[in-house]
Amino acid sequence: MLENLIVFLVVGMIISSAVYKIYKDKKKGGGCASCPYNTSCSGGIQNTGECDIK
């Protein structure tokens, strides 16, 4: 029974820490978690339309 409790706690901890991390990232305002620049970038290219692509 004790083993079950330990495993249950471990599983619970893994899942809750994952949920916490998702929540924290969302709050930081990152768009997509799979993008390494998700906190620093607000989109792909400059907002106003510069770069020399017209």
Added chain:
Amino acid sequence: MELTMGSGLFRRKRNRHGKIKETNIEAKINLTHAAIDATYEIKGIDTEDQVMKDFLFTLGCFEGEKITLISALADNYIIHIKDARYSIDSQLASVIRIGNTE
């Protein structure tokens, strides 16, 4: 390309009874008529699109500046302005009016 130039010239001559100076004809050619590796002087940017015109201006592409055609690929022209190379499409090339530089 030369063909269109020639026919345009012909038409204009007939309209104005052959009283047109050669420089005026040249003033009507745009970048799509340019020869590769030749340097031209920009005579004007003939477009209604002010934003594009302003943008070209900041690159140094405006009346009086020099422009060189590096290559002409399919629908794109590679041009040289002020030590930089750009690729432009034929629509944009056709609004850049050029003339020979001496």
Added chain:
Amino acid sequence: MRIALTGNPNSGKTTLFNVITGKVEHVGNWAGVTVDKKEGDVKGDWNKTGTKIRIVDLPGAYSMSPYSSEESITSNFVKNEQPDVIINIVDATNLSRSLLLTTQLLELGIPVVVALNKIDLLKNKGITINLKVLSKKLGCPVVETSSILKKGMVEIIDQAVKVSGKGQKAPFQSSILNNDELDKKAYEAKDKERFRFVDKLVKETEIREVESKKQTRQDAIDRIVANKILGIPIFAAVIYLVFSISQSWLGPLIADYFVGWIDKLYVFVDGIMGENISPLLSTLLLDGIIGGVGALIGFLPLIMVLFFQLALLEDSGYMARVAVVMDRYLKKVGLSGKSIIPMIIGTGCAIPGVMATRTIRDERQRRTTAMLTPFMPCGAKLPVIALFSGVFFENAAWVGTSMYFVGIGIIIGGALIVRRITKESSAKSYFIMELPEYRLPSIKRAYVSMMSRAKAFIIKAATIILVCNAAIQIMQTFNWNFQLVAEGMENTSILASLANPFAYLLLPLGFGVWQLAAAAITGFIAKENVVGTLAVVYGISNFIDTEELALVSGANDVASIMGLSSVAALAYLMFNLFTPPCFAAIGAMNAEMESRKWLWGGIAFQLSMGYVVSFIVYQVGTLITTGSFGNAFVPGLIAVAFIIGIIFYLMQRNNQEEYEALKELG
């Protein structure tokens, strides 16, 4: 103390920023990679002054002129936030254009330090610049730097600290009065004068042995890679090579070691839990969490190799040429030449890709591009591609390559349809793009970029994917009465009953089983989920065999567990790639389209496209391989005919309206 970094696009601002702050921001050898301002503190190695210095990296700008609405982030920041010092990064190989901005910056009264960057390229190009004269004429310090070689970093920071608080005199005095009320014409005249001033300055300070307008080997390369006929085959060959290396050669080699560790972890955890653990908990931990996440993480080496190569490609300057090649085709179907940029960015992640559509001025073109960009296979779809090409096609690199080109094909076809439905706007779109010089890509920069993407991949797998997998595992273990599902009664689980209705819809596509339907649905949360969910529902702990140096463990076993023919597998792969993207990307589409009608239309279009494409692939493929049509051909045909009928109706309707409008007019 705050320093702003300004300069022309592709002058190396972000590279310099990364060097002096030690950050990892996305750089690429093409213009417009930096989107927004970014801040960071100067690293101790470069800062010998003892004061804390904050650096702000701004997007590239060619000019500060008030009449060009573009580049406003840069000019607004410099004008409104008053940094203590401006470091102006000047591309040393292109003084005649770059100094226009410099003279404008010098007029703001904020002390300027010029960083003459890319100094390492000068020798090769036969350019000599007289630094002393340049500094004297500009009236500000000029420091030679090379952000790639990390040269001149200490000096530039040093100079910046020295001049801070001193004010700045402008070298260029226009004969036209400096007045904010000046109209546009006067500004233009002033800037023309400014260009003359710069030309004179360049003449006095720069000696060029070779004129830059001379044909170079680079121009010869351009003529080949951007060639009318060869352009596309070369691009296809490059993508094929990238997929071969990541999917067939190097990727699996590394993946083998990697998967070995995951397997050991699985066995280890299994071992310590012993026999007394309730099977419910042990399967949740082993199959749901370790198995599901492990299956996905197994693909990490492949993805890292792929991202490494893409970073090399981006660094080399080739992508700008791809944009030139694609421009022609996109223009033909009513898209803007600029539409290619979002699509190339979309191969990394669809969200920044969709956001990049902001640069397209024409509304219809912008919305169409935002709607079609997600058809490019993004980074999250790569594990799905890798899984299916591994299980069903022996890691053939053609699978990944063709998915890219099918994506491009769908975009072009889709653009044609959308143009017909919405009517073409008459806006002329011009295309101009600076062609950066080719350069030998930096292994180190590609490595750094790869590692940061790998980190993001692992984080995603350990968060969103992990939670989804655990939820899937629980949903398939219980039935609606919250009792354990009995062996052989899997169809009664919560998951199965939720996914079953969808499975019926997928029957004509060749994969109408609840397991595959469930995986496709979880894919909308994140596309990597398809791999994780498949691992969980089929109880496969890894897709990669450690012994046979093959990507997928007993590919035939996995294939037979799933019970799919290779044709149906290809249809399923395409269904996952070409239906609507993940929810986050749909959110980005919503933001950029600014229209509910377009958003829902776009999602409906993506769904129909995915459905029709996989129907055709499955039914025609089955007809070819077996000689008869596949499952549920007739109901599928009716559904597809219905979809196509609606699309044709919408296209026709507008023709009709146009016709009537014309009749009224004339």
